[in-house]
Amino acid sequence: MRNKLIASMAMVLASSTAAFAEPSDGKVKIGILNDQSGVYADFGGKFSYEAAKMAVEDYGGKVLGVPVEVVTADHQNKPDIASNIARQWYDTEQVDTIMELTTSSVGLAVQALSNEKKKITINTGAASTDLTGKQCTPYGFHWVYDTHALAVGTGGAIVEQGGDSWFFLTADYAFGYSLEENTANFVKEKGGKVLGAVRHPLATTDYSSFLLQAQSSGAKVIGLANAGMDTQNAIKQAAEFGIVQGGQRLAALLFTLAEVHGLGLEAAQGLTLTEAFYWNRDDESRAFGKRFFERTGAMPNMVHAGTYSAVTSYLKAVEAAGTDETEAVSAKLHELPINDVFAKGGKVAANGRMIHDVYLMEVKKPGESDVAWDYYNVLSTIPGDVAFMDPAKSGCPLVK
Template structure:
């Protein structure tokens, strides 16, 4: 009697067994759903603003190409690509990625132009323990004071962009500089890094001016630059604003008067929009150029056939970052952020045939090249725009890990 304090029947036992079986089946089905649901990648892009041509829909295409080249699935699960226009606004971008992580089950976000946007999104991803593969924003803060253990920074940063261009121009006689700077996180960070590089190379900065995002009339800024007497006018802006500044500089006769024009973040699509008559002589620092080697040419042709333009370094970095993340997921056997970032950092990177690495602070290390834009006479074919000036080894281009202020790096 002690075993059955209440009346016991065979029917009750069968009913209890059936309910237990249903519960186990539900758990099994839930586990199966977990393992077969798609792996999702979010491309956070500027699809209509000043950076849309250098990333935008081309960055979305590059991500899809990486997924296709990987085989379309990982860990037996299909890979889906979502995209959104974050309008270059940190609050809009943060809301998008929160929804992606909480509602849509996005496992990784890539592209992410504009430094202020990237810093805001990185804070959200750090809170949610999600991976960012940042292939567009350039501020060094992403791997310094505001770093995340789940972020990998693929884009060449403000420090690396400052090094090669500045040294070459100062050494060739460009010893005095004036800045026209976009008044947001990238512009101010770029000017700061470039100023330090100029001084280290023996040059001086005689002045500068800042313009708001969305500026189209650069006349007053260029007049100030002309009046400064500086030998070099440096452009710490990006995309349509860089193009507009260079075009109007031509109208003002700035280079004809003897001043040099240097763009710190210039993309091949900018040169294409400007034309070689206006762009000739510009210095460009980049880890990617479509005509660098057989691998870059082969991939760029495939991209061009689908996009109608040669890929920018942002689009190429987005492709490489996505491919490396998929390799990391496969190696980790999971989409867990900690497991995947550990796997990615343990593997060498492949920069279209050139090996690289990822530091513990998330900085991707690879060699850069300093190019100069060709004259119309030097260009032999469409998109044949760059000639190599010199190589910049990764050890010279990127800030050393010893100077990092990243909390989880300093704690080790």
């Protein structure tokens, strides 16, 4: 009788464990939401979607015995459009998590909505430190880079090289404000001065008046607190005004491999920038880059590699939790170390910030590039604890 009771209890336990281990709707669904038609289309866009699909394929296409599906949409850099898409995904399309979220205003809006819906976001494309600062949530994660890391890397390097007076050309939305503020604070801490700033609309095409103000300021450094095509166009038009030839220096505060490729080495050579990934850094990154290029025709930047890492880490967390239930998966994302092609020894802090090393790069001269897409010299490695803000000082109410 006792043996039958034990056997019966074991069967009940096995049955309940199996039910717990299977995701609620028989699948795991990941949404990649980003700009696919505007100024950040190459920065993330369709390439991040491919990186996400690549991660799922490398994981085996399943987790906990159910299929993993990736969907994508273009938010057009508009928070209201992004929020509507996210709401539809959660309410009617059984999306479990949303990732990428290029454009800080979009990232903040979708993270807030996801908190209401008790859904996980892993932001790989936006930059604002508010994502893990005053607007942090229990289910929001910031994975790749942020404005603090960019300020420490690019801003710090240029100040140390004598660039101690700055004027900012700033994208007129949350990302630009955050990047300008973080860099300005860092410049001042290093003994430098900020002589002024001017803000331009997202996706503007004429930088003439903004560049003339920057030129007339007499600042040694013009900090471009923008990204994507905005930065490319500003650099091109600065060349027409002879700004660099006149002795001022341009600081591309957020510039990635995709933008260097779009601008070309002739125009981009000598730029100092900060990225969290470079495909030609070691054998593992080169193998990843080759596979990525075969399916996209482009080499990955940090956003693409970071999206691959985020998807992989999410699937590992689901597997470790034995469920796709948000609280359990979020806890595992905080617990599990990150060791993949993007980050080694990465760790998630209490505010959701993933801490990992980033790299200070210099764009090569055309004659220094040995193969296609070989654009960087790695100047130094910036340890994660230096690059990213101390969580205790972030302003996140979750950090005790």
